[in-house]
Amino acid sequence: LTMREQQTWLVNIDLITLGLFIGLVAIGWTNIYSVTYTGELVNDFRGFLASPIGRQTIWIGISVLVFGGVFLFLDWRFWQSSAYVFYAISIILLIAVLVFGTEINGAKSWFRLGGATFQPAEVAKFGTSLALASFLSHWNHSLDKRYNQLVAFGIFLLPIALILIQPDAGSALVFLGMLIVLY
Numbered sequence: 645l646t647m648r649e650q651q652t653w654l655v656n657i658d659l660i661t662l663g664l665f666i667g668l669v670a671i672g673w674t675n676i677y678s679v680t681y682t683g684e685l686v687n688d689f690r691g692f693l694a695s696p697i698g699r700q701t702i703w704i705g706i707s708v709l710v711f712g713g714v715f716l717f718l719d720w721r722f723w724q725s726s727a728y729v730f731y732a733i734s735i736i737l738l739i740a741v742l743v744f745g746t747e748i749n750g751a752k753s754w755f756r757l758g759g760a761t762f763q764p765a766e767v768a769k770f771g772t773s774l775a776l777a778s779f780l781s782h783w784n785h786s787l788d789k790r791y792n793q794l795v796a797f798g799i800f801l802l803p804i805a806l807i808l809i810q811p812d813a814g815s816a817l818v819f820l821g822m823l824i825v826l827y
Contacts, residue, residue, distance in 0.1 A: 665711075669704055669707075672700075673697070673700055673701070673704060676696060676697055676700050677697045680695065680696040680697055723774060723777075723778070724778055724781070726774075727771075727774035727775045727777065727778035727779075728775055728778065730767075730770065730771040730774050730775070731771040731772060731774065731775035731799070732771075733767070733771060734764065734767045734768035734770070734771030734772065734803065735768070735771075735802065735803065735806070737764035737767055737768070738764050738765070738768055738803060738806040738807065739806065740755075740764070741753055741754070741755060741764045741810065742806070742809060742810065745810075746761070748761065750811075751810050751811055751812045752810050753765060753807070753810040753812045753815070763815070765803075765807050765810075765812060765815040765816075766815075768803040768806075768807070769815075769818060769819070771803075772799060772800050772803050772819065772822065773822070775799050776796065776799050776800060776822055776825060777825075779795065779796060779799060780796065780825065780826075787826065793826075796826055797826075800819050800822045800823075803819060804816045804819045804820075807819075
């Protein structure tokens with residue numbers, strides 16, 4: 645990047661959204677720390693990484709690297725053009741977890757990969773948000789038309805239905821926040 649392109653890129657960063665992201669991450673990290681604090685000091689690095697707050701710190705680091713290294717440098721047209729691909733992948737994962745998933749706490753909503761678990765509902769939140777944003781941002785999709793309203797509702801009701809079959813009502817409730825976007 646030339647100096648002019650770097651300056652333009654830095655000016656285009658949405659500082660409010662970045663600040664909200666950092667604030668939410670800090671609040672979440674503090675909540676996990678306060679809930680899991682036992683009063684014992686962890687003296688070694690491996691002990692810290694094995695603790696819940698250590699694992700959360702690792703995930704925060706990974707998310708900052710991914711956010712900073714990938715998402716900030718991708719053009720918005722990439723997200724616009726690949727939104728439905730991410731949505732389709734998330735729907736396929738939600739269907740696959742019903743067949744191949746592992747039951748944890750009464751819900752068959754997890755994949756077990758080695759020693760780690762993976763919940764497709766988290767991918768579905770991302771894919772559904774992208775698909776809904778892509779659909780609503782198209783110049784020809786006005787929510788004044790009944791057909792467009794039905795499509796928009798269908799985009800987020802399909803993952804909700806698949807998640808409720810697992811049953812995982814907590815994850816399904818998160819999707820209802822997308823109703824705000826429609827108003």
